[in-house]
Amino acid sequence: MRCSLEKGFKRSILGGGEIKEEISEAEKRFDFYRKTVSLFLGPFVFLALLITPMPELSAEAHRLCAIMGLVLIFWVGEPIPIPATALLGPALCVIFAVAKSSVVFAPFSNPIIFLFIGSFMLAEAMKTHHLDRRLALTILSLPMVGNNLYCVMFAVAIIPLVLSMWISDSAATAMMYPIMLGVLSTIDRLGNSTEAPNGLIDPQTATKKRKFGAGALLTIAYAAVIGGIGTPIGTPPNLIGIAMVNKMIGVNISFFSWMSLAVPIMIVMAFFMLLYMSFVFPPLSSEIKGLSQVILKEKSALGSWTRGQKNTLAAFFFAIVLWILPGISAAILGTGSEVYKFLDTHIHEEIVSLIAALGLFFAPVNWSERKFTITWAEAVKIDWGTILLFGGGLSLGTLMFSTKLADFVGSTLIKLTGVSTLWEITAMSIVLAIIATELTSNTAAANMLVPLAISVAKTAGVSGIPPAIGVCLGASMAFMLPVSTPSNAIVYGSGKVPITCMIKAGIILDTISFFVIFSGLRILCPLVGLL
DSSP: OOOOHHHHHHHHHHTTTOOOOOOOHHHHHHHHHHHHHHHHHHHHHHHHHHHSOOTTSOHHHHHHHHHHHHHHHHHHHOSSOHHHHHHHHHHHHHHTTSSOHHHHSGGGGOHHHHHHHHHHHHHHHHHHTTHHHHHHHHHHTSTTTTTBHHHHHHHHHHHHHHHTTTSOHHHHHHHHHHHHHHHHHHHHHHHHHHHOTTSOOOHHHHHHHHHHHHHHHHHHHHHHHHHGGGSTTSSHHHHHHHHHHHHHTOOOOOHHHHHHHHHHHHHHHHHHHHHHHHHHSOOSSSBOTTHHHHHHHHHHHTOSOOHHHHHHHHHHHHHHHHHHHHHHHHHHHOTTSHHHHHHHHHOOHHHHHHHHHHHTTTSEEEGGGTEESOOHHHHTTSOHHHHHHHHHHHHHHHHHHHTTHHHHHHHHHHHHHOOOSHHHHHHHHHHHHHHHHTTSOHHHHHHHHHHHHHHHHHHHTSOSHHHHHHHHHHTTOOOSOGGGOHHHHHHHTTSOSOHHHHHHHHHHHHHHHHHHHHHHHHHHHHHTTOO
16 A cells, blocks of 8 residues: 555654664574574583693683673574673673783773763664754755755755764664655656556556665665765664774774775765665656655644754854864864864763753753753663673773783684785685674674774784774675664565565675775774774
């Protein structure tokens, strides 16, 4: 049964922005067996590694190796929630005397944890006040978009691409999903009224429409996934890489430096994705008359800007300006200038994030009733699981280096693979990350692979920064399967995206992403001072 664009919006409002992720029966069975096997395999591997003699390792490194075996299997198989595994690993490290409790749990208070918390609260305020949907409709109603379907597809890709630089890719996709369904329904209705007045549509036309609908939904999911690499807060692997590079290499990658490197890669990847999707999933016609009027009507139905939307947008702009200001001042005035020194000393990314978020508790939406932009009940809806997963991964990564387990793993990988140069190690890191992120969460993939990439680079005597960043970027390129990322699962749950379409498109985009990331790092790392 067809639904209008308006009904699509009502479904979004009634559902509170939550989109049910549906998977097929075959995938449910696979998920069941995956969890069951890993539940028993994890402890078995732990015990096997624990009793296996490893004279080349210290006692602490040996025990950590066994714990890491259990954690990695649990992260991939997910017999218990991934964040719970992130707590289990450090807890076992204390129980088996790998390190003291104060050392093991110290990374959970890393400053970047608070950058996560503040940025998540800002994103929650955006969702609470429907600022994301207002921005989406504003872009879709631009005159340059109009009734042209290629322009519409470009717009619906740009929206999640830009939004996911600041909020999670799943939130950006969940916001665009009902809007896209409504747009497709409206295109179908308007197209039928002009192209087939007798109500009859030939099978070939119907197939093309279904194919275009699948491509349109995949485009918003893929754009959201790609956009996450653009800023440090766009997706957890970015901050994991930044924190581990700082901790294990001693190099601080600023907000501005990350964007200088990642945004060009993001733009190039988005360009190739759009080019491929428009070629493989083309619309029936380039223009649908009346589409822009329907979108304008929906935008008008939102009414005027609310005080909450204005306050949230102001907080976002405040944070963005201060996040990039130190980098801009360094580029223009130099790192020796007093302005840069002041900003570098006082304006840290995590402080900016917290101040911007905390400001929402003071910004009134109704002063007479003492109502403010965000409440604590709304603020605590953030993804605490990701925060715990970040802390656990950073804890285990730090212990790998302090116990010298990372050195052993690095030298072993070099012997097995034969890689030794910087760009061979970077290429291997990107490939492993792309493969891993199709099987487990990008956060878990980054937690597993960033320490390994750095350890291999250190053993080979080359910089660990490009390999580490390669893992972070590769871990976000999840295109093939519904289970690869929530964004894919959301659009797959519509029933309009055949699994074969997702796999075929995913294989091509995974391949393209490797070459884009590798080429981007090789060109840009020296230019932005990260090599």
